Amino acid sequence: MLQQLVNGLSLGMMYALLALGFTMVYGIIELINFAHFNVFMSGTFFGLWFLALLGYGRTSRPLSGGALILVLLATFLVTMLMTGVLGAVIERLCLKPLRGVSGTAPMITTIGVSLILQSLILFASNFANNVPFPGIVPTDRWSVLGTPVNVTLKNVLLWVSAFVLMFVLDAFVRRTWLGKAMRATAQDPEAARMMGIRIDIIILVTFFIGSALAGAAALIFGLYYGLTSYIVGYLAGLRAFTAAVLGGIGNIPGAVLGGLLIGMVESLSGQFIGNAWSDAVIFAILIVVLVFKPNGILGMQRPQRA
Amino acid sequence: MHTFVRRLVPSLIATAALASSLMPVAAHAQSYPSTISVGINLPFTGADAADAANIRDGALMAVDEINAQGGINGQIKLVPVIKDDGTVAAGQYDPAQAATNTKEFVADQNVVAVVGPQMSGSGKAMSPIASAANLMLITPSSTNPDITDPSFASQYRPNGQAIYFRTVTTDAYQGPFMANFAAENLAAKSVYILDDTGAYGEGIANSFEQQAISKGITVLGHDKLDPKESDYTTVLTKIAALQPDVLYYGGVQQAGEKLAAQALDLLPNTPKLAGDGMYSVGFIADEPQAAEKWYATIAAPDTIDQPEAADWVARYQSKYGKAPQDYALTAYDAVLVINDTIARIIKDGQPITRANVRDYAQNTNLPTLQGVINFDTNGDLKDKVVSIFQVRDGLYQFVGPAPQT
Numbered sequence: 001m002l003q004q005l006v007n008g009l010s011l012g013m014m015y016a017l018l019a020l021g022f023t024m025v026y027g028i029i030e031l032i033n034f035a036h037f038n039v040f041m042s043g044t045f046f047g048l049w050f051l052a053l054l055g056y057g058r059t060s061r062p063l064s065g066g067a068l069i070l071v072l073l074a075t076f077l078v079t080m081l082m083t084g085v086l087g088a089v090i091e092r093l094c095l096k097p098l099r100g101v102s103g104t105a106p107m108i109t110t111i112g113v114s115l116i117l118q119s120l121i122l123f124a125s126n127f128a129n130n131v132p133f134p135g136i137v138p139t140d141r142w143s144v145l146g147t148p149v150n151v152t153l154k155n156v157l158l159w160v161s162a163f164v165l166m167f168v169l170d171a172f173v174r175r176t177w178l179g180k181a182m183r184a185t186a187q188d189p190e191a192a193r194m195m196g197i198r199i200d201i202i203i204l205v206t207f208f209i210g211s212a213l214a215g216a217a218a219l220i221f222g223l224y225y226g227l228t229s230y231i232v233g234y235l236a237g238l239r240a241f242t243a244a245v246l247g248g249i250g251n252i253p254g255a256v257l258g259g260l261l262i263g264m265v266e267s268l269s270g271q272f273i274g275n276a277w278s279d280a281v282i283f284a285i286l287i288v289v290l291v292f293k294p295n296g297i298l299g300m301q302r303p304q305r306a
Numbered sequence: 307m308h309t310f311v312r313r314l315v316p317s318l319i320a321t322a323a324l325a326s327s328l329m330p331v332a333a334h335a336q337s338y339p340s341t342i343s344v345g346i347n348l349p350f351t352g353a354d355a356a357d358a359a360n361i362r363d364g365a366l367m368a369v370d371e372i373n374a375q376g377g378i379n380g381q382i383k384l385v386p387v388i389k390d391d392g393t394v395a396a397g398q399y400d401p402a403q404a405a406t407n408t409k410e411f412v413a414d415q416n417v418v419a420v421v422g423p424q425m426s427g428s429g430k431a432m433s434p435i436a437s438a439a440n441l442m443l444i445t446p447s448s449t450n451p452d453i454t455d456p457s458f459a460s461q462y463r464p465n466g467q468a469i470y471f472r473t474v475t476t477d478a479y480q481g482p483f484m485a486n487f488a489a490e491n492l493a494a495k496s497v498y499i500l501d502d503t504g505a506y507g508e509g510i511a512n513s514f515e516q517q518a519i520s521k522g523i524t525v526l527g528h529d530k531l532d533p534k535e536s537d538y539t540t541v542l543t544k545i546a547a548l549q550p551d552v553l554y555y556g557g558v559q560q561a562g563e564k565l566a567a568q569a570l571d572l573l574p575n576t577p578k579l580a581g582d583g584m585y586s587v588g589f590i591a592d593e594p595q596a597a598e599k600w601y602a603t604i605a606a607p608d609t610i611d612q613p614e615a616a617d618w619v620a621r622y623q624s625k626y627g628k629a630p631q632d633y634a635l636t637a638y639d640a641v642l643v644i645n646d647t648i649a650r651i652i653k654d655g656q657p658i659t660r661a662n663v664r665d666y667a668q669n670t671n672l673p674t675l676q677g678v679i680n681f682d683t684n685g686d687l688k689d690k691v692v693s694i695f696q697v698r699d700g701l702y703q704f705v706g707p708a709p710q711t
Contacts (some may be wrong), residue, residue, distance in 0.1 A: 003547070007539045059594060122394055129353035129397055130563045132592045139571055148547075152571065225536055226567040227592075229353075229560075231397045232536050270540030276503075276530040278540075 002149045004267040010155050010224065012263025013162035017217035018240030019247070019255035020169065021087075021210030027186040027250035028206045029099075034110040035090050037237030038117035039211045043083040043218025044133075044228035045121055050078045051134050062138035071136060076161070079219045080212040087211025088204050096200065114233070122230045130229050133222040158220050165216055166256060169209070173252065182206060186250065239266070239282065246286055248299020257297060261285075336655055341377075343385045344369070344644055345411040347422035347432070349392030349399040353533075353560035356588035357633065358424055361446055362388065363626050364634030365421050368641035370625075378645050379652045387417060391428050397534065398560045404428030405435060412439040418663045419444065419644045421637060425558065426450030426506040429470060430462065437465040442664045444471040444644065446637035449582060449605045450509045451478035454684040468685035471667060473636040473643065473676070474605040475690045477506070480581050481513030481556070483692040483708035484603050489521035490709050492577060494551040499528040500541070500565065502557025502583075510581045511556025518554075526550050533561040542572040550576065558583035559592075566596035577601065587631060590700055597697045601705070604632050608693040608704045609676045618675055631702075632693075639674045646672045 018040055025033045054071065063071060094113050098106045125131055140153040173179035184192040185202045193199050221236065222228050243262045247254025262282055269281040289297060346365055348358035369384045377383035389411070391404035404423055411417045412435065419442045423429050426448040433453050436443050453462045453470050463469050488494040497518055501511035508530075515525055526548045529541050542565075545553065553569070553576050555562060562584050569578060578600045585602040609615045610632055618638075622630040647667040648658060656662050672679045680688040690710070695702040 003543045004540060007537075007543055010539075011537060058592070119394065127351060127355060129355065129560060130588075130592055132567075135595065141571075154571075221536070225564065226570075226596075227536075227564055229397065230394070231534055235532075235534055236536060266537075267540040267543075271544050274529060275538075275541045276532070 001271065002144075002147065004271045005264065006149060006151055006155060008264035008267035009260070010158050010263070011266055012260035013158055014217050014220055014224075014236070014259075015240045015243045015262050016256040016259025017162055017165065017213050017220070018236060019243040019259045020166075020252065021214045022241050022244040023247070023249055023252060023255040024182075024206050024210045026244070027252075028182065028189075028203055030250075031095070031106050031110070032241070033207075033210075034107065034237075035094075035113040035117065036087075036110075036210065036214060036241075037233040038114045038121070039083050039087050039090070039233075040214040040218050040221075040237060040240075041228075041230060041233030042086060042117055042121055043079055043215035044222045044232060045125060045131070046082040046215065047075055047079040047219040047222050048131060048133055048228060050075050051136070056134040056136055058132045058134060060134040060136055063136045064138060068136065068138075072157075076216060076219055080215040083215030083218065084208040084212035087207040087214070090211075091204055091207040096203075118230055118233065125230060128229075129231075130227050133226050133228060135226060137223050154224050158224055161216065161220060165213060169213070169252070172209075178202075178205060242282060242286055246289055246296055248296030251296065251298045254296055254298035336652075336657055338382055338652065338658065339416075340381070341383045341385050341416075342418050342648070342658060343387045343414065343416040344641065345407075345414075345417045345420035345422070346386050346388045347391050347404065347407050347411070347420055347428070348388075348424045349428070350390040351392030351394060352396060352398040353563070354398055354424060354558055354586070354588070355392065356591070357447075357586045357631070358392070360587055360631050360634045361424055361637040364446070364622070364630060364637035365641050367622060367625055367634075368638045368645070372641070372645050378648045381652075382648065382658075384641075384645075385416070387411070387414065391423060391425075398558065399423065399425040399428045401427050401431035405431040408432040408435040408441075412436070412441055417441065418648070418658060418660055419667070421446065421640045421644070423448055424633075425504070426453060426509065427504045429453050430505050433462040433470045434464055437463040437467075437469040440465060440467075440469070440660045440664055442469060442471060442660070442667055444473065444640040444667070446473050446640045447582065447605075447633045448472065448506070449474055449477045449480055450506050451476040451513075452505075452509065454686050456684055467664065468668060468681065468683060469664065471643070471681055471685040472687055473639045473679060474582075474633075475687050475692065476605065477510040477513050477581065479690045479710075480603050480605045480692050481510040481515075482517035483710060484554070484579055484581065484601075484694070485514050485517035485521055485523065486709040486711060487601075487694055488518065488552050488554070488579060489523055492552060494523055494577075496524040496526050496548075496550045497552050497554055498526045498545045498548060498550040499554045499556070500531055501528070501555070502533050502561040503530050504533070504557060506581075506583060507557030507561075509556070510583075511554065514554050514556060514581075531557065531561045531565065533557070535561075536564065538565050538568050539572060542568055545576075546572050552577045552579055555580045555584065559586055559589055563589060563593050563596075566593050566600065570596040582633075585631070585633075585695060585702060590697060590702075594700055598700075600697045602695050602697075602702065603692050603708060604695070605692055606632055606636055607676050607689075607691040607707070608632060608695070609635050611704050612675075615675050635676060639676060639679060642674055643667060643670055643672060643679060646670060
């Protein structure tokens with residue numbers, strides 16, 4: 001039971017990082033960005049390829065100490081940069097021309113981009129499935145306070161990196177000028193524009209940051225599970241999207257809360273009901289929450305736009 | 307004019323009568339085409355692509371060797387028509403694609419038999435379509451017993467006659483014999499069972515479970531893994547707490563590799579058993595550490611490690627530059643069965659129709675490297691041999707034939 005909470009926390013952190021990307025984009029332009037699913041998936045491959053470039057392949061031995069931290073930091077930076085750029089390019093090429101087009105056109109476009117990314121990665125990975133990640137993180141494990149509950153180094157690494165990223169994001173959104181401009185745009189784009197904020201830049205930055213977080217989630221995912229494949233985006237993305245909706249789409253703390261909640265629900269329902277029922281439980285909870293709080297747990301009623 | 311017609315008509319009738327009386331004679335002197343097509347349907351896209359290639363190469367090697375001798379009976383060359391039933395969306399074999407491919411084979415009048423599918427999930431979709439067209443399928447690796455089981459005949463062979471032939475035995479033996487091995491050789495008292503929700507995975511896991519219970523092994527639980535899911539730590543944590551003597555996984559690689567990778571962390575010391583879905587070139591290549599110590603069965607004798615197959619293995623090796631697996635040999639044998647079937651049709655002077663190919667294949671009695679191939683009336687091999695392997699030092703090492711009781 002407690003061990004499942006450890007699993008759930010790890011899953012939840014990953015979903016939370018991914019949910020942030022959905023929620024930030026939605027907060028700014030009210031668009032559900034389905035391309036995010038496969039930006040995440042591409043991120044697992046960017047991380048894999050960068051590690052291969054550094055000379056770490058499927059047979060690599062675990063690293064330790066300074067070497068591990070250095071390699072991880074470099075890989076995190078590169079992966080996040082690449083997915084960030086990918087997200088920004090998607091915005092510039094595919095979504096900016098559609099700005100102002102009402103209806104579902106932009107959303108359908110993101111679904112299309114998502115499928116294109118999936119096929120590109122499939123080609124790039126030479127039609128492989130289940131591509132192994134180098135096992136550079138040692139499999140150390142510790143028992144918590146003498147109980148049979150184990151925490152692995154991978155768990156700790158996941159929690160620390162996710163926490164640091166969330167903290168940085170929070171500081172960025174609250175304290176920096178750019179963050180302030182983002183919040184202003186989210187509240188009222190017209191007013192923000194009148195105040196001299198260049199909306200297009202803000203949207204681009206939002207896509208960049210959201211996608212970079214997906215890249216971090218992707219790398220964590222790859223190292224944690226030791227495998228990736230061109231289909232991993234779908235289920236992870238769907239659950240992260242659910243997390244964003246559950247927490248209140250557009251709301252940053254809500255996305256984190258939703259992610260953690262879904263991670264916990266998934267592992268506890270796996271323990272007590274059966275693996276096959278996890279999704280049923282997750283979506284049942286989502287429906288119940290949305291019936292009573294249509295804007296999600298932390299979501300607020302948005303002012304109606306004329 | 308009239309008289310001419312009156313005189314001509316009887317002679318025309320006489321000529322027609324003469325011609326029709328000569329027809330049976332003409333049938334004996336069949337004129338055969340110089341080529342016929344053999345379909346090959348395997349999942350080249352997705353998780354099982356490496357094994358699909360191994361099987362295809364085995365089949366193509368037989369085709370090339372037959373054609374090098376001038377073709378079947380020295381006169382009819384084989385033309386392989388290769389189709390892929392794996393899809394990007396499924397990430398592995400896709401029964402819907404397999405059905406589409408089968409319809410295309412049926413529509414192509416030159417195709418008289420199909421080698422495949424690799425996976426039983428595809429087989430369930432293909433068999434009824436092939437049955438309606440009387441197009442013989444011969445699978446080198448699909449082992450789900452339902453497809454050939456007479457009690458499901460209305461579902462999988464509405465035409466009544468066997469249409470799904472195999473050069474391997476079925477999971478009706480593969481799963482239970484592994485349970486025997488767990489009880490007799492590993493002295494297992496308890497087991498936890500997982501399957502990947504596929505036709506093959508569920509079938510073999512259930513047949514393992516039944517036999518395990520009758521062998522007195524306690525089944526601590528049976529969970530299903532969604533093959534598209536990435537996280538199996540939840541179910542593995544649950545299993546680790548129950549401490550079963552062995553873990554049995556029924557399924558193919560897509561879920562299996564992820565299971566193995568995560569079990570390396572969470573269930574390092576529990577022996578892991580699986581069917582032929584985890585007897586795969588790709589598994590060890592992808593997960594060299596996690597694959598170590600896994601047991602897997604195949605639904606055939608272990609031929610390629612035997613001295614009499616050394617020449618065959620060497621031919622395969624020199625042709626493709628890699629080592630074959632047993633299902634490359636069963637695929638090779640599947641083509642030999644088609645070759646032998648058509649050769650017998652020619653010997654009898656019969657036309658090469660799909661109906662004849664099916665009927666003659668039914669009476670196959672062909673010595674091959676894996677033993678003499680005979681089919682029962684359902685299309686199953688009469689020989690029931692299951693072999694057990696364990697991954698040691700990055701290779702499937704033959705442990706022995708599985709105990710039959």
